[in-house]
Amino acid sequence: MSGWVVIAGLGPGDEDLVTPEVRQALSEATDIVGYIPYVRRVPARPGLTRHETDNREELDRARHALQMAEDGRRVVVVSSGDPGVFAMASAVFEAVETGPDRWRALDIRVLPGITAMLAASARIGAPMGHDFCAINLSDNLKPQALIEKRLRLAVEADFAIALYNPRSKARPEGMGRALDLLREVCEPSRVLVFARAVSTPEEQLRVVRLKDAAPEMADMRTVVLIGSSATRIIDRDGTPFVYTPRSVPE
Amino acid sequence: MSGWVVIAGLGPGDEDLVTPEVRQALSEATDIVGYIPYVRRVPARPGLTRHETDNREELDRARHALQMAEDGRRVVVVSSGDPGVFAMASAVFEAVETGPDRWRALDIRVLPGITAMLAASARIGAPMGHDFCAINLSDNLKPQALIEKRLRLAVEADFAIALYNPRSKARPEGMGRALDLLREVCEPSRVLVFARAVSTPEEQLRVVRLKDAAPEMADMRTVVLIGSSATRIIDRDGTPFVYTPRSVPE
Numbered sequence: 001m002s003g004w005v006v007i008a009g010l011g012p013g014d015e016d017l018v019t020p021e022v023r024q025a026l027s028e029a030t031d032i033v034g035y036i037p038y039v040r041r042v043p044a045r046p047g048l049t050r051h052e053t054d055n056r057e058e059l060d061r062a063r064h065a066l067q068m069a070e071d072g073r074r075v076v077v078v079s080s081g082d083p084g085v086f087a088m089a090s091a092v093f094e095a096v097e098t099g100p101d102r103w104r105a106l107d108i109r110v111l112p113g114i115t116a117m118l119a120a121s122a123r124i125g126a127p128m129g130h131d132f133c134a135i136n137l138s139d140n141l142k143p144q145a146l147i148e149k150r151l152r153l154a155v156e157a158d159f160a161i162a163l164y165n166p167r168s169k170a171r172p173e174g175m176g177r178a179l180d181l182l183r184e185v186c187e188p189s190r191v192l193v194f195a196r197a198v199s200t201p202e203e204q205l206r207v208v209r210l211k212d213a214a215p216e217m218a219d220m221r222t223v224v225l226i227g228s229s230a231t232r233i234i235d236r237d238g239t240p241f242v243y244t245p246r247s248v249p250e
Numbered sequence: 251m252s253g254w255v256v257i258a259g260l261g262p263g264d265e266d267l268v269t270p271e272v273r274q275a276l277s278e279a280t281d282i283v284g285y286i287p288y289v290r291r292v293p294a295r296p297g298l299t300r301h302e303t304d305n306r307e308e309l310d311r312a313r314h315a316l317q318m319a320e321d322g323r324r325v326v327v328v329s330s331g332d333p334g335v336f337a338m339a340s341a342v343f344e345a346v347e348t349g350p351d352r353w354r355a356l357d358i359r360v361l362p363g364i365t366a367m368l369a370a371s372a373r374i375g376a377p378m379g380h381d382f383c384a385i386n387l388s389d390n391l392k393p394q395a396l397i398e399k400r401l402r403l404a405v406e407a408d409f410a411i412a413l414y415n416p417r418s419k420a421r422p423e424g425m426g427r428a429l430d431l432l433r434e435v436c437e438p439s440r441v442l443v444f445a446r447a448v449s450t451p452e453e454q455l456r457v458v459r460l461k462d463a464a465p466e467m468a469d470m471r472t473v474v475l476i477g478s479s480a481t482r483i484i485d486r487d488g489t490p491f492v493y494t495p496r497s498v499p500e
Contacts, residue, residue, distance in 0.1 A: 011269075014271070015270075016269060016270040016271040016274070017269050017270075017271055017362070018269070018270070019261075019266060019267050019268070019269060019364065020265075020266040020267075020268070020270070021264070021266040021267055024266070058496070082368050082372075083372070083376075084368060084371040084372055084376045084377075084378050084379055085368065085378065085379075086379075086380075086496075087379075089371075089372070089375070089376035089379055089493070090376040090379030090380070090493050090494060090495060090496045091496060092376075093375050093376050093379075093484060093491055093493035094493070094495055094496070096484055096491065097482065097484050097493075104484060104485075104486035104491075105486065105487065108491075109372075110371075110372035110373070110375065110376065111372060112267070112364045112368045112369050112371070112372040113364075114269065114362045114363075114364070115368065118332050118334060118335065118362045118365065119362050121334045121339075121360075121362070122332075122333070122334055122339070122359075122360035122361060122362040123360070125339070125343050125360065126333075126334045126339035126340040126342075126343050126360065127334075128334050128335065129334055129335075129336075129337075129339055129340030129343075130336075130340070130386070131383070131384060131385045131386060131400055132383065132384055133381070133382065133383035133384070133404070133407075133409060134381060134382055134383070135381045136380070136381060141496050141497040141498065142497065142498035143498065143500050146498055149407065150381055150407045150408075150409070153403045153404075153406055153407040154383070154403075154407065156403055157383075157399065157400045157403040157404065157407075158400075159383060159400070232347065234343060234346055234347050234354060235354075236354035236355065237355065241343055241346065241354075241358070243339070243340050243343035243344070243347075244340060245340060245344055246308070246336075246340045246341060246344070246391050247391040247392065248391065248392035248393065248396055250393050
């Protein structure tokens with residue numbers, strides 16, 4: 001029996017946002033590999049081994065998955081959201097490139113999922129409805145100066161911007177720095193959406209103007225959406241709609 | 251009976267990439283509204299009216315959907331990919347904002363889908379595995395100068411870049427202009443992926459270096475992924491893997 005590695009996206013949390021393709025791969029797997037809370041989203045069953053690993057061990061986890069596939073096992077590496085967006089797919093291919101040549105011949109597939117920014121965008125309206133970018137605010141794997149350079153250029157390009165990993169206990173300052181920078185280069189009425197744990201029972205959505213935004217509105221389960229200069233709020237009873245128009249006039 | 255409007259993403263083409271949430275909404279609908287090929291992806295059944303409209307009629311289509319919901323119908327506006335990415339969600343909220351006040355009280359929900367760039371990225375590896383942006387190359391709704399400005403700034407920020415709507419019969423020049431611009435500012439070995447009709451029987455993937463790229467490699471069913479300066483090709487038998495590393499060294 002020949003093994004394989006599937007890197008699968010479990011979406012933002014709601015099981016109704018998991019694609020049938022991913023569901024099928026999970027049902028065929030002998031092994032599930034990933035960060036603890038994501039592995040626990042896959043129910044235990046006879047014949048399935050669940051390997052729970054801590055955060056920040058992505059490359060070891062990837063090598064373990066590849067090694068098991070080489071040994072004939074059917075391995076699903078799970079990420080939340082989409083595995084190609086600040087998640088496990090890159091780590092697996094880095095392990096392939098730096099590993100033994102025979103790993104290049106393995107059956108390796110990536111199965112997309114609903115990524116956090118698009119789940120959040122859908123929930124509030126269509127804030128990413130025009131050109132946009134996604135920036136990982138964590139400085140674990142890149143210099144802080146590069147994050148700030150990208151944020152400045154993204155505002156200059158007038159992209160809508162999604163900030164992933166805006167804040168954690170280990171990195172409490174990043175979101176505050178990002179807001180300071182935005183206040184230098186954007187108008188005070190710029191629209192922000194703090195979207196926490198979208199599609200889970202802990203979901204929280206907060207729409208604020210830049211002048212009223214605070215770093216504490218984000219935590220490690222939040223994605224922050226920053227509108228372009230054209231992004232609009234439609235007031236109504238309850239949470240407003242937020243959208244970015246499709247057109248930019250000449 | 252109270253009506254509603256759901257703006258739903260059908261994903262890139264494969265039915266196994268449609269979320270259960272979207273499937274459920276389609277099963278409850280009385281009316282499907284959208285561009286002809288997307289409406290035809292929803293099978294006919296008794297009690298369901300399928301309204302097929304031409305491209306470039308987004309705002310009329312959105313108003314029609316809202317009017318039907320007001321009349322008590324359960325309407326699904328279908329987009330391919332994700333409805334919030336260069337698709338129908340923005341048009342519906344534009345219609346809400348500019349329409350009668352009572353439309354703001356309607357039950358309007360956006361259901362996310364797998365967007366083309368992430369389906370394409372998954373198929374080839376993880377080219378969007380670091381900070382990235384998405385730019386609509388169509389100049390129907392924005393000035394060509396803005397497209398070029400954004401592309402320049404995106405390269406300066408060293409984003410991986412997804413180009414949507416790179417080329418159509420009505421706009422044959424845009425992709426050529428984009429490649430000319432990229433050749434001014436990127437190294438000739440920059441990695442590009444032309445991903446056509448991903449997850450359908452017509453799928454085609456082509457990985458090329460910038461020096462070998464040609465506008466004819468794209469058509470209206472193609473999404474073009476442009477690597478960052480760090481994006482790598484892993485050669486092997488058949489189509490190579492392409493990925494962007496998670497880390498940027500100091």
